[in-house]
Amino acid sequence: MLDFSGRIWYKEEKEEGFFSTERGRSMANKGSSLATGAYLATNDYLVSANGLYFAIMQGDGNLVIYQGSDPAHQGVFVWNSGVAPGIGQYFVIMQGDGNLVVYKGSDPAHQGAFVWNSGKAPGAGIYVATMQNDGSLVVSVETWGSLGTPAQQMVRSTPTPAPAPTQPPQGPVILDLQPASMSFVGHLDCRISEGVYVCVARVFSRASNPGPLNWTAFVNFANDVTFSPGSGTLAPGASVLVIISIPTNNCDQGLFFFQGPANTRTITWEC
Numbered sequence: 001m002l003d004f005s006g007r008i009w010y011k012e013e014k015e016e017g018f019f020s021t022e023r024g025r026s027m028a029n030k031g032s033s034l035a036t037g038a039y040l041a042t043n044d045y046l047v048s049a050n051g052l053y054f055a056i057m058q059g060d061g062n063l064v065i066y067q068g069s070d071p072a073h074q075g076v077f078v079w080n081s082g083v084a085p086g087i088g089q090y091f092v093i094m095q096g097d098g099n100l101v102v103y104k105g106s107d108p109a110h111q112g113a114f115v116w117n118s119g120k121a122p123g124a125g126i127y128v129a130t131m132q133n134d135g136s137l138v139v140s141v142e143t144w145g146s147l148g149t150p151a152q153q154m155v156r157s158t159p160t161p162a163p164a165p166t167q168p169p170q171g172p173v174i175l176d177l178q179p180a181s182m183s184f185v186g187h188l189d190c191r192i193s194e195g196v197y198v199c200v201a202r203v204f205s206r207a208s209n210p211g212p213l214n215w216t217a218f219v220n221f222a223n224d225v226t227f228s229p230g231s232g233t234l235a236p237g238a239s240v241l242v243i244i245s246i247p248t249n250n251c252d253q254g255l256f257f258f259q260g261p262a263n264t265r266t267i268t269w270e271c
Contacts, residue, residue, distance in 0.1 A: 027043040027044065027045065027070075027071055028041075028043070028044045029044075029045060029047060029070060030044050030045065030046055031046065031047070032046055032047055032048060032049050032131050033046065033128050033129060033131070034046065034093075034094040034100075034129040035094065035126075035127075035128055036094055036095070036125075036127050037093070037094065037095075037108075038093070038094055039091045039092060039093035039094070039107065039108060040055075040056075040091060040092045041089075041090075041091045041107060042058070042088075042089050042090050042106070043056065043058075043059060043071075044056070044057055045057070045070065046129075046130075046131040046137075047069060047131060048132060048133045048135070049133055050133040051069040052068075052069070052133065052135070053065060053066070053068070053131060053132075053133070053134075054066060054068060054069065054070055054071070054131065055137050056071060057090055057091060057092050057102070058084070059087055059088070059089075059090070060084040060087055060088075061083060061085040061086065061088065061090045061115050062080050062081055062082070062083060062084040063081040063092050063102055063116065064079070064080040065077075065078040065079045065080070065131075065135060065137060066078060067135070079135075081102060081116045082116075083102070083115055083116040085104070085115060088104060089105055090103065090104055091103060091105060091106065091107055091108070091111075094127055094128070094129045094139070095121070096124055096125070096126075096127070097121040097122070097123060097124060098120055098121050098122040098127050098141055099121040100117065100118040100129050100137075100139055101114065101116070101117040101118070102114075102116040102117070103115060118139065122141065125141040126141065127139055127140065127141050128140055128141075170211075171208070171210060172261070172262030172263070173205070173206075173209045173210065173212070173213050173214075173260060173261050174205075174208075174213075174262055175203060175204070175205065175213055175215055175259070175260030175262075175263055175264075175265060176205075176206060176265070177201060177202070177203060177204065177258050177265035177267070178201060178202040178204070179201065179267070182265070182267050182268065183267060183268040183269075184199045184244075184256075184268070184269050184270075185270055186199075186248070186251075186269070186270065186271040187271065190244075192248060195247060195249070196245050196246065196247055196248060197246040197247075198243060198245055199243075199244040199245075199246070200241060200242070200243060200244070201241075201267060202239050202240070202241050202242065203215055203232075203234065203239060203240050203242055203258055204234075204238075204239040205234035205235065205236055205238050206236065206237070207237035208236070209236040209237075211236070212233050212235055212236070213233065213234045213235075213236075213260055213261070214231075214232075214233050214260070214261060215231060215232060215233075215234065215258060215259060216258075216259050217242060217244075217256065217257065217258050218230075218257050219254055219255065219269075220254050220255050220257065221250075221252045221254030221255075221269075222246070222250045222252055222254070224246075224250060225244065225245065225246050225250070225256075226244070226245045227242055227243070227244055227256075228242065228243045228245070229242065242258075244256060246269070248271075250271075253268075253270045254268075254269050255267065255268055255269065256269060
């Protein structure tokens with residue numbers, strides 16, 4: 001026996017299902033499957049054999065799968081048909097062409113306008129829609145095997161993957177620096193302590209940075225210049241004070257470099 005359809009819907013949509021009942025009609029458990037010609041009227045439902053999922057024909061026209069054993073124990077939303085015209089009478093029927101269809105109306109004898117279908121109609125046959133233990137509703141078709149006994153083969157359609165969430169573009173991690181003049185003149189901008197010019201700079205990580213700032217400091221002249229600290233990591237919006245020590249007998253002109261992952265700032269130096 002060949003099954004033409006399969007997992008006609010799956011847990012691929014995450015919007016909230018809306019549970020609605022029509023006044024004056026009680027809920028009915030219709031077992032775990034619908035045979036050809038059978039239907040769920042408003043508020044009727046199918047339950048998986050393990051009792052963990054149920055599919056209900058809601059009073060707003062939406063066919064919905066939830067976790068739970070029945071509407072009184074409704075759990076997390078799993079899937080819906082996505083069409084909810086409004087409160088009224090609806091039924092979902094397992095048609096003889098393999099299509100599972102929702103119509104307006106209380107039953108097939110009072111069928112109204114089309115609302116939704118599974119989109120698969122392989123042709124005339126004996127079909128069954130079953131609420132599966134994994135939370136999917138599967139339509140299968142029966143044929144007869146070579147020995148004259150009924151056989152069933154499930155052919156599962158590949159579910160359409162949900163689109164990946166769009167991530168906003170992330171900019172570079174930028175390093176900012178003070179002093180604003182970007183220059184030190186030793187005898188004007190720094191203090192002298194025990195034969196050493198002591199200058200102060202501040203490294204900033206912009207508040208808009210998408211991640212932490214890894215930075216390091218170095219010079220392009222004398223080797224006896226020290227930075228404290230000489231490197232580090234800053235969260236967005238954070239800053240750190242850097243002490244720069246230069247011997248007073250070192251009057252070479254040069255640059256102090258403060259390097260981040262996307263940019264480098266410099267401070268000019270002279271005695």
